[in-house]
Amino acid sequence: MKTARLTAVGVLSAAALFSFAGTANAAGAPTPDRATSSSKGDVSFTLDNGKVVPMDPTNPQKDKPIKDNPSDPVEPGTTGPLTIDRISNIHFGQQKISAEDQTYFAQPADIILSNGTHSSVPNYIQLTDKRGSNVGWKLQVTQEDQFKTTDQKALQGAQVTFTNGVTNKEGTNKANAPKAQTPVVFDKFGQAKTIMTAAAGTGMGTWFENFGDATNMSKSISLSVPGNSAKEQKGYSTTFTWTLLDSPA
Numbered sequence: 001m002k003t004a005r006l007t008a009v010g011v012l013s014a015a016a017l018f019s020f021a022g023t024a025n026a027a028g029a030p031t032p033d034r035a036t037s038s039s040k041g042d043v044s045f046t047l048d049n050g051k052v053v054p055m056d057p058t059n060p061q062k063d064k065p066i067k068d069n070p071s072d073p074v075e076p077g078t079t080g081p082l083t084i085d086r087i088s089n090i091h092f093g094q095q096k097i098s099a100e101d102q103t104y105f106a107q108p109a110d111i112i113l114s115n116g117t118h119s120s121v122p123n124y125i126q127l128t129d130k131r132g133s134n135v136g137w138k139l140q141v142t143q144e145d146q147f148k149t150t151d152q153k154a155l156q157g158a159q160v161t162f163t164n165g166v167t168n169k170e171g172t173n174k175a176n177a178p179k180a181q182t183p184v185v186f187d188k189f190g191q192a193k194t195i196m197t198a199a200a201g202t203g204m205g206t207w208f209e210n211f212g213d214a215t216n217m218s219k220s221i222s223l224s225v226p227g228n229s230a231k232e233q234k235g236y237s238t239t240f241t242w243t244l245l246d247s248p249a
Helices: 002-026
Strands: 082-087 102-105 109-112 118-121 123-129 137-143 159-162 165-169 193-198 205-211 221-225 240-245
Touching: 082 240, 123 137, 123 193, 165 193, 193 205
Parallel strands: none
Antiparallel strands: 082 123, 102 221, 109 118, 123 205, 137 193, 137 240, 159 221, 165 205
């Protein structure tokens, strides 16, 4: 009887000791095979106010910018987070005087590629949105006045129309595409016409609006001239003002 009682007491004491040890480990005592700590990560952004290089509108690549064409100089690109990078001039060529109504078409743009070779491409505009806000934008163009000679003789009744607007993007751009808005008819001088729009969530990065493609670029910008308008043996010119608005479409 005495032995049985001692044995029982010994078993109870061992159970109590095990229970105490388990409680101590649960309270956060370090283990010999693991240590835990933490660190932080961060990033910040700043606006890019630099210029964007002009590119081939049919195969745009940042590492292959096009060169200036001395025979057809254009306005330099703007700077800032929302930029117009390049606009081709619009050339309707030399035409014969006619007493009939005529429609003339703008010649394709002649660009010089990075390797020095010339290439005929659609007339186009290149623009870039680097704001990071993704709020969208609106591109407008205004014909400031009628075609005129240097001594201000107007080509009465002449009217320009842009058609076949096609959007294209620089190759690394993953943003959602804006929308071309053509045809655009310049029926009033000094009045802005919307020609490309980016709704909220679209239009970030570098984009192009090309007027036509390889199949129709020589028929995408037209100039209609009435047969009864006076035409002198001189050159006529006009100005188109392009405005990229910091506002959603």
